[in-house]
Amino acid sequence: MKSPQLNTELFNQLTELFNARAASQGEEAPTTGELAAFFYGKSADASIARKVALNRDARDEIALYARAEKIAAEDQPQQEKAPIPAAAWEMIHRWEENEFAKPKPQTAAVSQESLKQLAKLITEREALKSETLTVSQQQVMVVVVNKEGEIRGFERFEKSETKRGDITLKHAEHSARFDNRELHAVSNQDGNQYAVESFKIERDRVRVGKLLNRADYFIIED
Amino acid sequence: MNDAATAMQNPELSLDALSDEELVDRFLFAANANRQIAHQCFEIIISRYNWLISHVVRNSHYRFPAWDSADDCIARAIFKIYRGLAKWRREGKLSSFIARITSSEMIDTIRRIRRDKSWNPRLSEAVEEEEEKPTAIDRAASPEPSPEAELLNRQQRELVDSLLEEVCRDWKDSVIVSDYIILNLGAKEIMAKYDMSEDVIYQRAHRLKARLIKALDERGITSTATLLGAGAKKKK
Numbered sequence: 483m484k485s486p487q488l489n490t491e492l493f494n495q496l497t498e499l500f501n502a503r504a505a506s507q508g509e510e511a512p513t514t515g516e517l518a519a520f521f522y523g524k525s526a527d528a529s530i531a532r533k534v535a536l537n538r539d540a541r542d543e544i545a546l547y548a549r550a551e552k553i554a555a556e557d558q559p560q561q562e563k564a565p566i567p568a569a570a571w572e573m574i575h576r577w578e579e580n581e582f583a584k585p586k587p588q589t590a591a592v593s594q595e596s597l598k599q600l601a602k603l604i605t606e607r608e609a610l611k612s613e614t615l616t617v618s619q620q621q622v623m624v625v626v627v628n629k630e631g632e633i634r635g636f637e638r639f640e641k642s643e644t645k646r647g648d649i650t651l652k653h654a655e656h657s658a659r660f661d662n663r664e665l666h667a668v669s670n671q672d673g674n675q676y677a678v679e680s681f682k683i684e685r686d687r688v689r690v691g692k693l694l695n696r697a698d699y700f701i702i703e704d
Numbered sequence: 705m706n707d708a709a710t711a712m713q714n715p716e717l718s719l720d721a722l723s724d725e726e727l728v729d730r731f732l733f734a735a736n737a738n739r740q741i742a743h744q745c746f747e748i749i750i751s752r753y754n755w756l757i758s759h760v761v762r763n764s765h766y767r768f769p770a771w772d773s774a775d776d777c778i779a780r781a782i783f784k785i786y787r788g789l790a791k792w793r794r795e796g797k798l799s800s801f802i803a804r805i806t807s808s809e810m811i812d813t814i815r816r817i818r819r820d821k822s823w824n825p826r827l828s829e830a831v832e833e834e835e836e837k838p839t840a841i842d843r844a845a846s847p848e849p850s851p852e853a854e855l856l857n858r859q860q861r862e863l864v865d866s867l868l869e870e871v872c873r874d875w876k877d878s879v880i881v882s883d884y885i886i887l888n889l890g891a892k893e894i895m896a897k898y899d900m901s902e903d904v905i906y907q908r909a910h911r912l913k914a915r916l917i918k919a920l921d922e923r924g925i926t927s928t929a930t931l932l933g934a935g936a937k938k939k940k
Contacts, residue, residue: 492920495928500886503864514811518804521875531872532865535882539818542765542826543811544875545897547804550760552899554803557756559724564754566747569779574786578739629733 504536511540521547597678600631601668601700622651624665624699634703639688646692651699653686660701661685668698719748724798728789735790746786753802757781760806766825772817781809860932863923871915876900880908885916 512520512533519525520534521544534540617623620641626634637660639651653660664680665688681688683701722730727745734741750757761774761781768774784805792801814825872878879898883889884905891905925931 489927491928492926492931495931496916496920497886499860499864499931500882503861504882504886506861511815514808514815517811518808522804523874526873528869528872531874531878532868534875534878535868535872541879541882543814544879546760546764546807546811548898548900549764550803550807551800553759554756554797554799557753557799559752559799560755562751562754564751566750566782567775567779569776570782570786573779573783574743577783577787629737 500536504538511537514543517543518547520544597666597680600627600702601666601678601698621654622699624651624701626701626703629702637701639699648689648691650687650689656686658685660703663701663703665690666700666702668700719744722748724749724752725794728792728798732790746789749789749798750782750785753799756799756802757785757806760803761810764810766810766814768813768825769817769820769823772813777810777813778806780813781806784809863931867916867919870919871912876904876908877912880905881912881916884909885912 510533512530516525516527516530517534517540520527520530534544617638622639622641624637624639626637628634638654640654641649641651643649651665660683663683665683667679667681667690669677669679679690681690719727719730727749731742731745731749734745757778761777768777785802788801788805792798817823817825868878868881872881876898879894879900883894883897884891891902894900894905895902920926920931
């Protein structure tokens, strides 16, 4: 393939400038995060493109990503027993005990699909239906389940509504037991289709916006 | 009902039989509630990809010192995979996600050990260095700007920077401009290093040269005189 014509003398001079620029100090290397985002096409930051072109170490690091991707693409998952190094377990245990290892919001931890499965299980329970009948219009009955979908109990929440129709639910016992957990609201759409919306509980209350009148609520707690 | 949900209801169902997606689902379900199950899931995930992690770290062109060994790097990578599994967005294969975390950990490790001037992590240069070790005085940074830096005035530096930013649009562009067009490395060497095909290198090099010519032309640079002159400003 014939390359575009670039005046040889000009090109040589330009090459010298590039080399001098690459050799001169003062160009900081991209961070590992920037480099990864650039390699995986998550960032089109021109300054990272420049830094990679000028920095040999950065190009070598790009080559590591390229090589690892190739290995990953060709890799067939193994099934051989390979114990996790004790040092890794130690870091994991330390992290789990650390305050930063607080439970993630349920929406991040539980997939929508699984939530829907749970919602379906819950709304079909006769126990929930009969409990729901015992509350007034100013209350909702929230079912507390474990992650297997087994009912652990029922909790009453007081319902208040602003003039604009925004609804807040407040735990009738004013307990902070569910603080930071999520309340999941289930609506039945179209027979077997369930829609689930999740809202974070702050201490004893949770704002659910302009929620549909007909919804079942559940909290996952172990 | 999906398999992950089925597995939740049938604990006797073997975790080994779950797909990566189901296993990660199960791991995330259990992470805050039943760590024993979460750890079991994680052990299976790592047993599937242990070879990958180890291969990425141990078969690179870098060597690790005893005080920050390949084993240390692997342990940290595994910990980061554990911590980061919730972020796997199913956009790619789990193997790719694991390779990415492992590579990033390796890069962090290399950068850290490179800061210790007594250790050169580059395998290829280690032998040369053994033969001709610079003294501490040789290695000490000069307080004066390097000759290259002196050579390059601010305007030329800005020109080079702006040309690179304009011409390079992704990592392959940056690599080809630098290694192939400027440093004149062979296509085969670049292919092997970055896992690129020869065609990609030639086609991109052709396109990049065209972009370079256009960018120079837009700045009124058509000769060495204008390149080195002060009037290198981009045309409006």
